[in-house]
Amino acid sequence: MASLTRRALLWSAVWLAPAAHLRAFAPPPSAAAPTSLDEFLEVSQRLLGRSKLDRELAQIYLDAVLSNADDAVQLAYLVESNANPTPEMKALASTIIEWWYTGVCTINGAPRLATHTGALMWSALGITAPGTCAGPFGAWSHPPV
Amino acid sequence: MPWSADIVIVGSGVAGSLAAARLAGAGLKVVILEAGPRVQRASALAQYREALIKIPEAPYPDTPYAPHPKSDDPDHYYLQDGNNKFGSTYLRQVGGTTWHWLGTALRFVPDDFRLRSRFGVGIDWPISYDDLEPWYCEAERELGVAGDPNADLNAPRSQPYPLPPIPLSYADQRTAASLKGSTHSVQPTPQARNSERYDNRPACCGSASCIPICPVQAKYDATTHVARAERAGAQVVADAVVTSVEVGADGRVTALIVKRPDGSEDRATGKVFVIAAHGIETPKLLLQSRTDRLPAGVANSSDQVGRNLMDHPAQLNWALAAEPLGVYRGPLATAGIEWTRAGDWRSEHAAFRIQLDNAGWAWPAGAPGTTVRDLIGKGLRGAELDRALADHSSREILIVPLVEQLPLAANRIVPDFDRRDAIGVPRPRITYAIDDYSKRALEHGRRIFREIAAALKATDIHEAPDVVSSSHVMGTYRMGSDPRQSVVNRDQQSHDHPNLFLLGSGVFPTSAASNPTLTIAALALRAVSAIQRSIL
Numbered sequence: 001m002a003s004l005t006r007r008a009l010l011w012s013a014v015w016l017a018p019a020a021h022l023r024a025f026a027p028p029p030s031a032a033a034p035t036s037l038d039e040f041l042e043v044s045q046r047l048l049g050r051s052k053l054d055r056e057l058a059q060i061y062l063d064a065v066l067s068n069a070d071d072a073v074q075l076a077y078l079v080e081s082n083a084n085p086t087p088e089m090k091a092l093a094s095t096i097i098e099w100w101y102t103g104v105c106t107i108n109g110a111p112r113l114a115t116h117t118g119a120l121m122w123s124a125l126g127i128t129a130p131g132t133c134a135g136p137f138g139a140w141s142h143p144p145v
Numbered sequence: 146m147p148w149s150a151d152i153v154i155v156g157s158g159v160a161g162s163l164a165a166a167r168l169a170g171a172g173l174k175v176v177i178l179e180a181g182p183r184v185q186r187a188s189a190l191a192q193y194r195e196a197l198i199k200i201p202e203a204p205y206p207d208t209p210y211a212p213h214p215k216s217d218d219p220d221h222y223y224l225q226d227g228n229n230k231f232g233s234t235y236l237r238q239v240g241g242t243t244w245h246w247l248g249t250a251l252r253f254v255p256d257d258f259r260l261r262s263r264f265g266v267g268i269d270w271p272i273s274y275d276d277l278e279p280w281y282c283e284a285e286r287e288l289g290v291a292g293d294p295n296a297d298l299n300a301p302r303s304q305p306y307p308l309p310p311i312p313l314s315y316a317d318q319r320t321a322a323s324l325k326g327s328t329h330s331v332q333p334t335p336q337a338r339n340s341e342r343y344d345n346r347p348a349c350c351g352s353a354s355c356i357p358i359c360p361v362q363a364k365y366d367a368t369t370h371v372a373r374a375e376r377a378g379a380q381v382v383a384d385a386v387v388t389s390v391e392v393g394a395d396g397r398v399t400a401l402i403v404k405r406p407d408g409s410e411d412r413a414t415g416k417v418f419v420i421a422a423h424g425i426e427t428p429k430l431l432l433q434s435r436t437d438r439l440p441a442g443v444a445n446s447s448d449q450v451g452r453n454l455m456d457h458p459a460q461l462n463w464a465l466a467a468e469p470l471g472v473y474r475g476p477l478a479t480a481g482i483e484w485t486r487a488g489d490w491r492s493e494h495a496a497f498r499i500q501l502d503n504a505g506w507a508w509p510a511g512a513p514g515t516t517v518r519d520l521i522g523k524g525l526r527g528a529e530l531d532r533a534l535a536d537h538s539s540r541e542i543l544i545v546p547l548v549e550q551l552p553l554a555a556n557r558i559v560p561d562f563d564r565r566d567a568i569g570v571p572r573p574r575i576t577y578a579i580d581d582y583s584k585r586a587l588e589h590g591r592r593i594f595r596e597i598a599a600a601l602k603a604t605d606i607h608e609a610p611d612v613v614s615s616s617h618v619m620g621t622y623r624m625g626s627d628p629r630q631s632v633v634n635r636d637q638q639s640h641d642h643p644n645l646f647l648l649g650s651g652v653f654p655t656s657a658a659s660n661p662t663l664t665i666a667a668l669a670l671r672a673v674s675a676i677q678r679s680i681l
Contacts, residue, residue: 049527094521097530101521102514104197116194121513124531125538127473130504131193131360133350137340140351140475140503141312144539 034066039079046082047097048120057103060114061096064105071095148382150176151680153401153415155387155430158241159662160648160669161421162370163287167673169377173680177374178385178403178413180426181211181238186362189244193358201245201357201616202234209567210406211237211386214425216616224561227577232614233456235423239383242423242616243366245357247477249500249660250290250337252281252300252667254487257496257657264492266582267551267655271626271635277667278303284666285335288365289343292335299487308340311349314503316470316542317480323600329593331501332483337365337662338476344369351475353504385411388570390418390434390443390645398443398645404568416680421648421669424454424618425558425573428651431622433560433571444622444639444647449632451559453552453620455656458579458612460587461509462544462594464603469539472505473513479503482593486658494585495549496658499593505541509609513538544597546590547615548583549658558621579612587612617661622651636675637668646676 035043037055040062044053065071074092078085082093099105103119105112117129126145128134152168154161157179169175184205193204200216207213215221219230235242255274260267282304285292292306310333313321321331338355339348349363359366375381388410389402401413420427428451432442442450482499506512513534520533550556556578560571591608598606625631628640637652639645648669650661657664 047526097521097526098518101517101530101534104514111197113195113197121517121534124534125473125513126535127353129194130199130473131190131352131354131358133352133360134474135351137348137350138312140314140471140479141318142471143315144469144471144474 033076034072035062035075035079037062040065040075043075043078044096044100047093048100050120053100054115054118057100057115057118061099061105064099064107064112065092065096067107147411148176148178148380148413150174150380150413150415152176152417152419152676153178153413154419154421155401156241156421156423156426156649157239157367157371157381158421158423158649159243159367159370160665161419162240162367162374163666163669164419164421164648164673164676165374165379166370166377167670168676169374169379171677173677175374175379176413176415177371177379177381178387178401179239179381179383180386180422181213181236181383182206182208183239183383184244186358186360189358190360193354199357202236204358205236205238205244208406210384210404212566213237222572224564224572224574225577226574227556229577229579229612231454231456231575231577233616233618234614235425235616235618237426239371239381240366240368243662246366246662247660248336248338248355248364249478250285250288250292250335250663251298251483251498251659253657253659253664254299255301256487256491257655257659260491260655266492268623268625268630270654271624271631274300277664277671280667280671281663283670284663287370287670288337288663288666289339289346290335290337290663291340293333296332296335297330298332298335298483306335308343311336311338311340311476311479314472314475314479316472316503317501319466319468319470320501320542320597320601321480324597327596327600328484329482329596330484331480334479334481336476336479339363349476353473353475353477355477386568386570387413387422387430388433390420390430392436392439392443392642396642398642404570406568408568417644417646417676419646419648419676423649424621424651427647427649428558428621429560429571429573433562444632444641444645446641447629447632449623449630451621452554452557453623454556454558454575454577454618455550455552455620455653457547457615457617457656457658457660458550458583458587459545459547459615460590461609461613462546462591462598463506463509463607464542464598464601465537465605466540466542467602467604469536470542471539472503472541473507473538475503477502477504485589485593494589495551495583497546497548497586497590498658499590500545500547502543502545504543505538506543509543509607512541542598542601542603544594546587546594547658548586548590550583550656551580552620552623552655553578553580615660617650617656619650619653619656619661622647623654624652625654637672638675638679644679646672646679648672
């Protein structure tokens with residue numbers, strides 16, 4: 001349960017955000033509190049189409065989103081629903097997907113490596129992350145699966 | 146603490162450690178002074194994993210007392226003056242730059258040793274291919290070279306490779322098949338990478354990270370010979386920056402001045418001195434050792450120390466093949482086009498080779514991360530994104546021509562006495578340019594890339610306009626018969642100081658078009674008996 005104080009903080013963030021970031025002047029989501037880890041995992045699962053995601057990584061990415069007041073607002077909208085998303089919601093959704101795939105997030109405008117081996121792009125490519133043994137000698141000479 | 150030994154060696158890379166292992170094994174007292182620290186593989190691997198930008202230097206410490214150049218910033222350590230930035234890098238740590246070399250272990254071809262007499266350009270070596278051939282065999286055994294005996298590499302062999310070949314990547318097989326019938330036959334690359342257990346190191350596990358680090362040491366690095374030298378009784382002193390070479394009135398080197406990270410100084414004395422600190426630090430040390438008696442520096446009566454700096458200028462060309470090739474798997478390169486290393490046209494343009502890279506667009510375009518961003522930007526999500534990413538990545542080809550450079554006196558490295566590092570040692574000032582002889586070869590390389598791209602029915606074709614460095618630093622204390630034109634003789638012994646030997650690719654009179662490490666190793670092994678003979 002989010003505290004009233006947290007709700008108030010997010011309200012402030014909404015009011016401080018440029019008008020363009022407000023969702024078509026709709027009232028802010030009723031769950032207008034800083035997104036919880038479970039909520040962020042649920043959003044991530046929905047965006048990625050994957051059920052098993054690393055909680056520690058999720059916490060890093062969540063903290064990165066929440067470090068930006070505008071993004072925190074957009075994340076609250078995404079928690080509620082990603083039907084009829086605004087361009088701002090779409091942008092944040094893309095960012096979250098990118099972070100999970102590359103293992104690199106952005107905090108205060110600076111890129112930060114969250115994980116090397118846990119970046120989803122390696123498994124999407126069907127390989128292990130560079131620097132980790134890939135399997136039997138000579139496997140690279142076989143056609144890709 | 147002062148050191149004293151029969152042989153004092155500066156540098157613990159492939160040249161210094163190979164010589165040390167042999168000399169200590171022969172019962173001589175050997176001290177190796179290494180400017181940089183000892184590095185543990187596990188901590189280097191951890192640092193690599195945690196690095197945001199995975200440049201070749203990413204896993205390794207860049208200490209204030211032994212700074213090294215960085216691939217993503219040519220002005221990090223070098224001070225640059227020339228038309229082209231010199232982008233080649235090296236490491237200063239126990240084991241040297243072999244920590245992040247690719248592992249390519251090609252021999253030079255016979256014409257590389259007689260460029261002047263055959264083609265009227267460059268300068269001849271004081272030794273021939275035949276002189277070096279037995280030492281290539283030795284070097285291949287020491288490093289553990291896996292090679293295909295049927296490969297056509299224009300370099301005659303008297304003995305077989307010690308290890309069976311590394312299988313070609315699937316991409317290389319498909320490229321070879323696509324080029325069948327053309328002049329561009331794809332040849333398996335000899336590699337100092339284990340294809341089976343050798344020298345107590347395992348076979349390659351396909352980590353696809355030869356540069357910057359092999360996690361299991363299937364790829365040879367010089368820590369192998371550092372350990373062997375230590376087992377034979379050699380003393381390895383890390384964090385020992387040699388700042389000056391002292392020469393007596395009789396012309397013999399008497400001592401080395403060593404600076405430690407805390408600023409304290411020591412001396413190392415010995416009967417024979419071997420400097421094997423690679424193509425920038427070795428000439429810098431000799432030049433910064435200037436005195437009233439030797440105002441041009443040590444070993445520099447020829448004025449050739451620091452000159453003739455060469456690299457293998459390279460070009461990045463990349464495209465998207467029509468079919469999945471399964472790149473991003475296995476060693477970073479397993480094959481190349483090699484016929485271009487030898488030919489009668491060398492009077493007109495440089496020799497070159499073409500490396501078929503095996504890591505997709507990682508180097509030229511930051512893939513696969515950038516591919517992820519592009520595909521997400523196109524709205525792809527979930528399984529569709531995975532499929533598109535796998536398909537794109539699998540088809541990414543990178544073709545890299547590496548070209549020979551001629552020795553040019555104006556291409557040089559000197560110590561800058563006004564710009565010093567954290568412990569007060571002059572930083573390297575570099576003047577470097579790429580001449581038309583090399584540029585013409587780059588054009589030929591690009592033409593062959595286009596033929597390969599066409600054979601693979603590739604699309605999305607990119608040709609980087611800029612030249613990149615290969616981190617092959619050569620030529621800055623060259624060997625020769627004429628003391629007026631060269632720094633060391635055919636045994637890599639200084640023309641000026643009989644108890645001083647210089648090892649490493651700095652002795653190369655010309656650069657050839659092959660990766661230098663095997664030739665560095667062969668020359669170092671060849672020098673060992675002369676070093677022993679020089680002990681009075």
